[in-house]
Amino acid sequence: MAIRSFLGPHASWAASFQYRDFRFLWGATLLHSLAMGMEQVALGWLVLQLTDSPFMVGVSAAARMAPFFFLGILSGAITDRVDRRIFLRIVTVGGSVIAFLMAAMLLSGIEEVWYVIGLAVATGCMWAFVMTIRNSYTFDIVGPTNALNGLSLNAMGQRIGGVIGSLAAGVIISLAGMGAQYVAIGAVNIAAVIFLLGARDVGQAAPRERESVLTNFVGYFQLLRENRILMTLMLLTGATEIFGFTHQSVLPVYARDVLGVSALGFGIITAVRQGGGAVGLLILAFMGNTRGKGRIMFATATGFGLGQVAFFWSKSLVAFILVLGFINACGSMVDTLYKTLMQLSVTNEQRGRATGSWVLSIGVAPIGHLGVGAIAGSLGAPAALLFNGSVLTAVSIAAALGLPRMRRLQ
Secondary structure, X not given: OHHHHHHOOXXXXXXXXXXXXXXXXXXXXXXXXXXXXXXXXXXXXXXXXXXXXXXXXXXXXXXXXXXXXXXXXXXXXXXXXXXXXXXXXHHHHHHHHHHHHHHHHHHOOOOXXXXXXXXXXXXXXXXXXXXXXXXXXXXXXXXXXXXXXXXXXXXXXXXXXXXXXXXXHHHHHHHHXXXXXXXXXXXXXXXXXXXXXXXXXXXXXXXXXXXXXXXXHHHHHHHHHHOHHHHHHHXXXXXXXXXXXXXXXXXXXXXXXXXXXXXXXXXXXXXXXXXXXXXXXXXXXXXXXXXXXXXXXXXXXXXXXXXXXXXXXXXXXXXXXXXXXXXXXXXXXXXXXXHHHHHHOOOHHHHHHHHHHHHHHHOOHHHHHHHHHHHHHHHOHHHHHHHHHHHHHHHHHHHHHHOHHHHOOX
């Protein structure tokens, strides 16, 4: 009985699955994220092999994230104008083309690091649009009541896909090489497009009035001036990205130099990271339309920072994996809360721009990737994570104490 209650179609954690189009979108998200997980492992390991430089690994991660900052505003303005179903399919096809180009380059023997970084930038452009559109379209389908549940489930699909993709990447790279890895990434993106074809409607909460991209673009800056909650959430998201999620760029270095693992072992570590995030998202999905989102946001951001501090003393593989799972549970929870609260803080016609604000905020990650890469190159990966974790913890506690309005967000 308990198992049926947990898994049944009316279980609280699965509320958004009652919508047919959400089920197709969730399947596409799973495949998108499988491709992303494969690409994250491949890019970090490939650049480390080509350069043997922790700093260059940080540069590649920064290059991949830079389009999020530069395209965040534009992606939001476009998302508020277009049919989100159709545009998401088009952008996904573009991601597949980029992956096949990378595969062709590697299989032909071209292994210049700057070519790799150039295609990483192109991949980042694709993901900037995918994330803006997908999060807005999720809200369109499930509506405001199920927004936190729907975004949590979609993010959970992203994590599950990341786990599978990370494990697959370790195996494919070990057995067939980097070129085959990128062929697989392109094929998975094509499969995601096929899933997206199953979504039929624009969604119950889709905007009924759409203005031009130029009007949306200009209106974006007025929105930021007037909406202090949105602006504050953007700043908090940016700080969490710089001092939290950028830990990912030093994981290849930590795995090889501190833990002494191979590409296959790094794939397993990346899978654990994604798995920890999935656990955090399952917790959020169970919460449904919970109150007290602001307090939960600050608590999980603080846990994210403290977990990174614990890395400094995590020299064994078991301790490292436990801490990695914990910080990614916290990270996935706070990130989903940021996205949800941003969309709830604006009118229905502005939700694409609100999601674009989130994309712009995570686009400041290059600052963190370059910084953590430089610290890791000089003092080692554990010291870099200790620094980032300390700053994130301090920022989160100070914001929680100094911003009572944000703490009371429901």
